[in-house]
Amino acid sequence: MRRKIILIMAVFLIIQSGLALAVLRFDGEDKSSLDMVKVNELMYSCVEAWPRLQQGITDNMPLSDYEYALLDREGRLIYARDGQEKLSLQEAIRRRDTVIDLYDGSEQLGKLVLVNDLVLQAGRQQGRVLAVLGAGTVLFILAGICYVLCLEKTVFGPFKRLKVFAVRVAEGNLDIPLTMDRDNAFGAFTESFDLMRAELKKAREQERRASQSKKELVAKLSHDIKTPIASIKAVAEVMAVGAEREKEKQQLGIIEAKADQINALISNLFHATLEELQELEVKPAVQDGRSIRELLIQADYLKRAQLGDIPECLAVFDALRLQQVFDNLFENSYKYAGTPIQVTAETGQGYLSIVCRDYGPGVPEKEFPLIFEKFYRGSNTAGKDGAGLGLYISHYLMEKMGGSLVCKNLEDGFLAEVKVKL
Structure with missing residues (x-):
């Protein structure tokens, strides 16, 4: 069982690793090169919008494929888009962002910071990898649940029914049939067990009939034997009344006593079947x-x-x-x-x-x-x-x-x- 669990976990890790590598491969192309035409267009647009920024107007700022921010000459952030509100010159240098000075003629207005796309790309890749791994884990768990349910229906369920069936047979209850499911591999298996139950029941019925025949024979013989014994006892009683010698009376008394003894033994034999149930052991x-x-x-x-x-x-x-x-x-x-x-x-x-x-x-x-x-x-x-x-x-x-x-x-x-x- 432990080896099966280790094997399943190994397969799970291999599948998850493959999914992660596939995401990294298809999302890993180099996006760090800059399109200088677009960069120049963004620079000129920012220079034109600079007077509005100095008045605090940030509407209608230039749009670009790049995430960017604008810093004044002292390095203070005056405009940022797409989540770069806390950007500083030191942070831009640390992240290796592209920093471009903006000039209006000979006058330096400030700095244009183009956010390094590799950093954002890494974040996006990490998010995609986590999403894929999470989805893979959910699918693996669902597949495992379906597999366990399938095993429960096709393997464990039939074995549980066989266990209950075996307990009933051991207790001597052979009247309850074993339910057969012909839709799985255990159908023929359970059918064989039910055939065994039917044969055991047939054998027990034959045994019961044989036992019943013996009891009937005992009852018949007991009745047949009791009749001559009763006659012997009656004749002995009559002879004892007419006997004159003491010795004859003693002998006839012995005959009567033996007749009574035989009669008692036959009665015990006749009622012996009623004592058979005393062998059932009850332990409340x-x-x-x-x-x-x-x-x-x-x-x-x-x-x-x-x-x-x-x-x-x-x-x-x-x-x-x-x-x-x-x-x-x-x-x-x-x-x-x-x-x-x-x-x-x-x-x-x-x-x-x-x-x-x-x-x-x-x-x-x-x-x-x-x-x-x-x-x-x-x-x-x-x-x-x-x-x-x-x-x-x-x-x-x-x-x-x-x-x-x-x-x-x-x-x-x-x-x-x-x-x-x-």
Whole structure:
């Protein structure tokens, strides 16, 4: 990076030096020679105007291509034009101006001072050089800004999107596609990453189906095994009632106890899947509540949400898990409502309440009590992929963070309220 900066500065200095030399070359021709015809004309005109000058009349003074001044015999300035009001004989000699005595016949009237054009030329050259260098600097800065903006759009922007995309994939969110820009060189690159996401999602879906099949097999075997176990226990109980010898009663009691033990083990096996979510690690910590707005912006990948301001507060939450909650809510709204999402936030009763509402059909009332059940999918999910875990996981994560998730059907939409503990 340092080498690139040095190279850019070197190119800038070379360009500026070239511009300055070009100005000096085209403006550097020798203008110091005097046109004696014009000088003589100016001398005669000044002699004719001298009586008026002695009366203090400076109107209608001779015009000339040269900048000049008139001094009396004592060297005092009596007339000057073009910014030479402070000229003196000593200053004219120091600057090597051309000094000509003026005579009216044999009488010396004063002196005509022709300002050395090299001095003025140097000033003009310096002004032009500074103007050109300034213009070159402005153009260089504008070109640099355009270059940086171009890099931001074609290089840095796609890499930032890839970074956010990689974080989502690492968090396990494979539903949000990566936006592809086919107008730059990274179009095919980002398309490859999105294909990877699609393949990962497909593999995860296959894994979920395999896992679901295993769970169904476990449930079926558990049911099938429970039936003969119940029969064995019932027969043992009947035989224990009719048994006369103590030894038989003890043996039948052992059979009953083992049947109960097997039944308990099968029940544990049947309900083992409900314990899988306990492996999700939640680490809530005190953080600035306003940082939640960034989580909402990241969840709104289709840019349909109207995000309000987050009140200034300190809240207790795990940013990674809260991001999962918002991702699930926004994904469900995009999938089943397809309308803009309005997000508002306020504090009260010890919680930061973040309300996300859409304007879709909502959830059928008879199915509403089941929305937080694991693996439950409503009647409106036909043709849409999913596992029925989004709201279940979100509800579980909010409880682990000391908050809650509340959902409501509205007359014109659906509302999800995320309560984060203050």
